[in-house]
Amino acid sequence: MSFMSSKLEPYEARRKRPAKGKIGKDQQHESAEKHVTGDAIYIDDMLELAGTLHMAVGQSSEAHANIVSMDLSAVKAADGVVDVVVFDDVPGETDIGPVFKGDPIFAKEKVEYVGQALFAVAATSFEAAKRATLLAKVEYKKLPAILEVEDALKNDFFVHPTHTMSKGDFAQAIKNAPNQLQGQVYVKGQEHFYLETQVSYVVPTEDKGMKVFTSSQHPSEVQKLVSEVLDLPINYVQVEVRRMGGGFGGKETQAAPWACMAAILANRLQQPVKARLARQDDMVMTGKRHDFLNRYTVGFDDQGKLLGSDIMVAGKCGFSPDLSSSIVDRAMFHSDNAYNLQAARVVGHRCKTHTVSNTAFRGFGGPQGTMVAELMIDDVARKVGKDPLDVRKINLYKNGDTTHYGQPIEHYHMAQLIEQLETESEYRARRKDITTFNQQHEYKKRGIALTPVKFGISFTAQHLNQAGALVHIYTDGSIHVNHGGTEMGQGLFTKVAQIVANEFDVDLDTVQVSSTNTEKVPNTSPTAASSGTDLNGKAAQNACLTIKQRLVEFACEKFNVDESAIQFENNHVMVHCQDKVQEFGFGPFVQMAYEHRVSLSSTGYYKTPKIHYDREKASGRPFFYFALGAACSEVEIDTLTGEYTVLRTDIIQDVGQSINPAIDIGQIEGGFIQGMGWLTTEELNWDDNGRIISNGPANYKIPTSSDMPPIFNVSLFDRPNDEQTIYNSKAVGEPPLMLGMSVWLALRDAAASVADYKIAPPMDTPATPERVLNAVMFAKQYKVTP
Numbered sequence: 001m002s003f004m005s006s007k008l009e010p011y012e013a014r015r016k017r018p019a020k021g022k023i024g025k026d027q028q029h030e031s032a033e034k035h036v037t038g039d040a041i042y043i044d045d046m047l048e049l050a051g052t053l054h055m056a057v058g059q060s061s062e063a064h065a066n067i068v069s070m071d072l073s074a075v076k077a078a079d080g081v082v083d084v085v086v087f088d089d090v091p092g093e094t095d096i097g098p099v100f101k102g103d104p105i106f107a108k109e110k111v112e113y114v115g116q117a118l119f120a121v122a123a124t125s126f127e128a129a130k131r132a133t134l135l136a137k138v139e140y141k142k143l144p145a146i147l148e149v150e151d152a153l154k155n156d157f158f159v160h161p162t163h164t165m166s167k168g169d170f171a172q173a174i175k176n177a178p179n180q181l182q183g184q185v186y187v188k189g190q191e192h193f194y195l196e197t198q199v200s201y202v203v204p205t206e207d208k209g210m211k212v213f214t215s216s217q218h219p220s221e222v223q224k225l226v227s228e229v230l231d232l233p234i235n236y237v238q239v240e241v242r243r244m245g246g247g248f249g250g251k252e253t254q255a256a257p258w259a260c261m262a263a264i265l266a267n268r269l270q271q272p273v274k275a276r277l278a279r280q281d282d283m284v285m286t287g288k289r290h291d292f293l294n295r296y297t298v299g300f301d302d303q304g305k306l307l308g309s310d311i312m313v314a315g316k317c318g319f320s321p322d323l324s325s326s327i328v329d330r331a332m333f334h335s336d337n338a339y340n341l342q343a344a345r346v347v348g349h350r351c352k353t354h355t356v357s358n359t360a361f362r363g364f365g366g367p368q369g370t371m372v373a374e375l376m377i378d379d380v381a382r383k384v385g386k387d388p389l390d391v392r393k394i395n396l397y398k399n400g401d402t403t404h405y406g407q408p409i410e411h412y413h414m415a416q417l418i419e420q421l422e423t424e425s426e427y428r429a430r431r432k433d434i435t436t437f438n439q440q441h442e443y444k445k446r447g448i449a450l451t452p453v454k455f456g457i458s459f460t461a462q463h464l465n466q467a468g469a470l471v472h473i474y475t476d477g478s479i480h481v482n483h484g485g486t487e488m489g490q491g492l493f494t495k496v497a498q499i500v501a502n503e504f505d506v507d508l509d510t511v512q513v514s515s516t517n518t519e520k521v522p523n524t525s526p527t528a529a530s531s532g533t534d535l536n537g538k539a540a541q542n543a544c545l546t547i548k549q550r551l552v553e554f555a556c557e558k559f560n561v562d563e564s565a566i567q568f569e570n571n572h573v574m575v576h577c578q579d580k581v582q583e584f585g586f587g588p589f590v591q592m593a594y595e596h597r598v599s600l601s602s603t604g605y606y607k608t609p610k611i612h613y614d615r616e617k618a619s620g621r622p623f624f625y626f627a628l629g630a631a632c633s634e635v636e637i638d639t640l641t642g643e644y645t646v647l648r649t650d651i652i653q654d655v656g657q658s659i660n661p662a663i664d665i666g667q668i669e670g671g672f673i674q675g676m677g678w679l680t681t682e683e684l685n686w687d688d689n690g691r692i693i694s695n696g697p698a699n700y701k702i703p704t705s706s707d708m709p710p711i712f713n714v715s716l717f718d719r720p721n722d723e724q725t726i727y728n729s730k731a732v733g734e735p736p737l738m739l740g741m742s743v744w745l746a747l748r749d750a751a752a753s754v755a756d757y758k759i760a761p762p763m764d765t766p767a768t769p770e771r772v773l774n775a776v777m778f779a780k781q782y783k784v785t786p
Helices: 011-015 032-037 073-077 126-133 149-154 170-176 219-229 256-269 279-285 324-333 366-384 388-394 414-424 427-440 492-504 532-559 586-595 661-680 735-755 769-780
Strands: 053-059 065-071 081-085 117-123 137-142 158-167 179-187 199-204 210-214 237-241 273-276 292-300 306-318 343-352 444-457 466-473 479-483 511-513 566-569 572-577 580-585 601-607 612-614 619-621 625-638 644-653 711-716
Touching (some): 053 126, 053 256, 053 279, 065 117, 073 081, 081 256, 117 126, 117 256, 149 306, 149 343, 158 306, 170 292, 170 306, 170 343, 199 256, 210 256, 219 237, 219 256, 256 273, 306 324, 306 366, 324 366, 366 444, 366 735, 388 414, 388 444, 414 427, 414 444, 414 625, 414 644, 427 444, 427 625, 427 735, 466 532, 479 532, 492 511, 492 532, 532 566, 532 572, 532 601, 625 735, 644 661, 661 711, 661 735
Parallel strands (some): 053 273, 306 343, 479 511, 644 711
Antiparallel strands (some): 065 137, 081 117, 179 292, 199 210, 292 306, 466 601, 566 572, 572 580, 612 619, 625 644
16 A cells, blocks of 8 residues: 555554454543534534525424314414425325324324424524414314323223233232232333434435434434325435434434424425424423333232232323333333242233323333332332342242243343342441441431342344444455444444454454444334344444455465465454465555455344244243343431432443443443432423423433432443353443432332331332422331330
């Protein structure tokens, strides 16, 4: 090669050291410096093309009503307004339900939640568009609205039929058990509160198609829905996602409506249109984590071992199906958490309410399902008078057991992981110290809880468990990668780049991962279900192996050696010829292969093996493997006010053989804090008319840096995945969120200490100071007076 970029070290220097950035090493996020300097380009940072218009959406003010009339004349006449579109202006498909129908792009004759889209405005500025939407005159005829899960259950009001999973004769097992217990918990939802709200920038193309820049976890779905509403073949629409400013599931299905609306306007006007929701509009118009009402009846022996279980989970789905069927399924799958329910029945209801359609959120129903298992174990422990940790341990699954949905338990190292955390967190000594502290303090009480998490990894919709990738090697040895996953800050691009660098044993800085683009990798699955690296990493590896095999075959032919004589090592290719070794820099070797007409580009593909689920039989293996973890948290509460502080948290998370420990630990820390926020400070409230009250940061409190435990220890469980995942790693995106349950249970433990741990006081979530105070007051009724 005659020229080499100054951005790359000379091969002479690279030969003398191992390749940089290989798997298993801490590497900073590929955009870390851009994030902190402000150089990272998000959709709203992009330079706007001439003639760009801005979109705002007119919203329903009623939860359930017939539309009698809608006068938009003042909207159309408003300053800066260029166009207004309604239901009848859609040239193609009008229902943009992602899986099941039920999501009209605009309401026409009836509205089913406050904030439902009625029309969209394109104007010369966002402010002009937003002001214009307020000028609409809409007359409604109100209809009865169902707003709560309990009311939906009473009226059999569901978006999809109820589903049941069962194992053994649960009723007889409960009846014959020495002890029985019932309980329930209401688990409120959670706002995604991504830093970047929903946004798309849609540009018409010369062939009457559309180029869509969007903040979406599912570019292929945006592509499909935009093509459908415009009545175009899919190949007329290209979607690109460089990065999102957070997603958490809220941009899996619910990024598409805004792109579709903007595309309709852009198509009519043949001008670029940007759709960006203001924070309040985003919180009103987009779905949340589902509320769940969970109930259980359980039979158990005098040691607290479960003998039979009957569980109900009921999700608040909102007005349309969205992804709720799969979300409630996952809640059902995870209603055992880490424990053998023995003979069991789990019933899942998908409750329809006249509220915004709830959607995916980190954990996808799994967190709400695990809550009923932890509630049940905690209640049983108080009933038999034992430390909750001991009851948890005797109920853990063992290898060879079977879940209530028929999946065999394999490679289950939970007992070992818990024992390690119990030792490292000094749980027993701290439990004694807390008991002493509580005896000595009348108004301050402390609590502690150690809770496990078993989280199934795979999309429960089997067809989504596939991925594609595209790898090019250029003649200077630099490598370009594109894959179907999207980057939302979680470090997926960094890990995939490490995988590619590792396959060729080259420096990480020679690998460039480009924006997710439907023109390069088609028919992609959403970046969700913690599967981003599992799927896209394997697909990228597959492409690398194809190219690598071509290079090996070329070297064998050129140098007349066997494949075993070729090594990729330290940015070089080594050819062992008889008694000598010929050494080539990776770039020069690639140039030589190119000159001999060797293809240096390949697609890659991967599909997850072993998984299946028969819905009619409610049995199968929906998950490729389980990610395991545990957390121990200690809290202190004020029994006069209910206010509290998290004093310490220790976490051990099983990530298999970590590809990037620094990124994995960051995901664990962030997931835990987000889960803690869901169960403590983040409260969604609606008024009696179905209008959301918690519609901004002033009245919805996400955790801040000051809410982090002052002592916060996170470590990785050092054990490769027994399944053949990418480098035997495990998913890390969602499982840590559920570790936040340890804080909720520690608060419950502190409140129970008021009654000398004789009862488990009820504590719905989020455990705000008011609810903690109510739990303390409940416990005081059972306080034993000396």
